[in-house]
Amino acid sequence: MNCLASDSEVLLEHGRRVPIEELDARFEDERAMVAGNELTSSPIQLFTEREETMVYEVETETGNRVTATADHPFATPDGMTALEDLAVGDEVLVQPFHGIEDEQPEEFTILSESDFDDENPQLVRALTDRDLLPLTSTDDAFDRLLKLVGFHTGDGAIGNGGQTWFYGEPEDLESIRADIRAIGFTPSKIYERDRSHEIDGKSFDTTEYSIRASSKAFQKMLLKLGAPSGRKIESDFTTPWYFDRLTNWQKALYASAYFGAEMSVPAAQHDKNLYCPKVSQTRVAETAGAGERFLAELASFLEDLGIETSRIERFETSSSADHETIRLRLGIKNDSENLIQFFSTVGYRYNQKKRRKSVTALQYLKTKKAVIDRRATIASEAKTMADGGTAVSEIKSEFDINERFIERSIWGGRKGRPRPPSDFPGFDEYCETVSVRENLTVPTRVESIEPVGEESVYDIGVAHDEHNFVANGFVVSNCGVRMMTTNLTYSDVRGHEEELVDALFDDVPSGLGGGGIVEGDIDTVEEVLARGVDWALEHGYAVEDDLLHCEDEGMREGADPSKVTQKAKDRGKNQLGSLGSGNHFLEVQRVTDVFDGEVGEAFGLEEDQIVVLIHCGSRGLGHQTCNDYLRKIEQQHGGLLNQLPDKELAAAPAGSQLAGDYYGAMNAAINFAWVNRQLIMHRTRRVFERVFDRSWEDMEMELLYDVAHNIAKKETHEVDGEQRELYVHRKGATRAFPAGHPDVPRAYRDVGQPVIIPGSMGAGSYVLCGGEASMDLTFGSTAHGAGRLMSRTQAKQDYWGGDVQQELQEQQQIYVKAQSGATIAEEAPGVYKDVDEVVRVSDALGIGDKVARTFPVCNIKG
Known part of the structure; x- marks a missing residue:
């Protein structure tokens, strides 16, 4: 939610809705619903208010209305779009279920230890250990249990030995499993079995899916909460004893889960009308009265919400040998307004098929x-x-x-x-034209957009992969490193250092300003931004193996060149294939130590071997993109920035149009950076061919790995025992995925992702592999370099570039060449932390394990 009027209602967890301004004092205790890949809940992390801002009312052809600022982003079939960029007739995505008005429940005890006096003390302890005793009406666990009891009343069974069964479709059973886990119990896997049936002389087969919970404590709690035991046809169950004391949204949790199990799916009747959704049950004559009370109590609840029901119908059925049976039925009146009220406030839970059909029916x-x-x-x-x-x-x-x-x-x-x-x-014809997404949104057209004056507007931010706060300013340029191995040894290079450093300096553009290996036009830049290293492959600057040994195979999905400004593209077209300045460099190195022989062999590393390290990013294109979006963030989200501890953390809410645009631009800049390093590697291969008079293939100049620094990526990680998709922002860090991770290139999957950590030009660098503890401790990350001890200004005061260059050559046989002495002074070995200590910590923590150490032979800088 972003920049909405005060009365805009936010859909919260458990089907509640509340005006956004009322979240001010409680947002940290709430979870909002987020339409990501599916409709799910997420904690709210942020609440802001802006005074007296011009707002506009948007109305769709289906009557949805909201009042928002011009910069408020709306979901559309083509992505997030700001209101100011929408026009009448454009499509937006809506989620028609709007829930029930939020109300604080009356707090009372549902179950206490005294309700289990006759039970085994171990059973009571199992419940108290899970904070389920005492159970009160305001506990989150109680809200989940309401759903489980409601569904079980319709489609569950109590088995022997504490086994509690639920039956449904696999996707619905997964939701039930999640709620069982959330209250502390372990559900089974989903079981599947084929069953044969015969009705009216006709035989047919079905597949039945089920899960079970085998905890006696869980079973006993469900029974105490009102789940029927034994044969339901003979049971005298009604709604639970506490049902009347619940708020309407809590009653809806129970009722909608029961309807998910038992109520008919929305369907066409005739003359453009829908059938009356009905729920029925069969009881023996002795308990039919209880069955009528059960349905009457549900009807009374629905009536409180303004939903009309039909009179409870009673049919005699074919009696069994032992009992006379009665069929009872309750329906929702099929007047359009009545059905809209039912589907948008109660509907179905634990039944995605019915939920999707009810969304279609609503529209x-x-x-x-x-x-x-x-x-x-x-x-x-x-x-x-x-x-x-x-x-x-x-x-x-x-x-x-x-x-x-x-x-x-x-x-x-x-x-x-x-x-x-x-x-x-x-209705059937309409269903063929409407596609309900997994997150239960559907497209509808904008009917009108009208200014309505100025008023205070409100904003929330949620901790979710679609509505998280995506950091800006530090990630666009995709600084990164790639290492190329060779079959040359240090002795092969001795005597060629000066020739090699001069040739590399001459052939690989460096320094501030323009000049690159490829002098492209805007069309070239557009292709590079969209395709990454695949573009280089097509144009002869790469081979297939280069892509296979590059993070993401050299192309970021979600790159959107249209979100990169013309000014940024203009800067990039003259810098494609250039080092730039600052701490970026191209360094020929020798392997001095191999700490892990098995992993070293997998990486193709051995002692005394010559390797090449390339460290650079997306040049002026990335820097300009960063600046462009920082300005937009300051303009559109000033209220958010004022709450940050440091302006350098400037961010736009994920899910907003601006955040979506920036993420698309950032991914495009990442592609540019990969191509930039690929072109430098291509030119380096050509230089080595001339200096050593043999082909680069003969010298086996192969890419070990290219790993990005300083970027944000969507990744899946375990958080609080659940797998969640997150934005992982690695500023000053690099990815370090362990062995077995599917995103590690196949060649290294058995040992872990290569991690390259540059040190200073006088101290050497390291190759690590992703450690086993990285996923648990650091979201699969480790440090990306030694890190500075002093500023560039201080470095130029303390060091003289010529002296540094001379000392490196005379004392350590390291040949350095740069555009200016000032650049060498800024990058003097003394201005950086001890890379050995940085790597020691990474290795000790198990987030990045030492594989090999390298030492400079020659180095060129901008």
């Missing part, structure tokens, strides 16, 4: 209502014009509707509201 009924409302308005206006003396021909020309409708409106004496036109689709 159909709202569309039909909007069409009828328009026809009723035209009929009224036509009658008024005729009564005022306007000629019928003129009235007909005034409205875009068939002439017969106008005539009947004027002379026909129509009673009641008009019907939809004959070409209005039936």
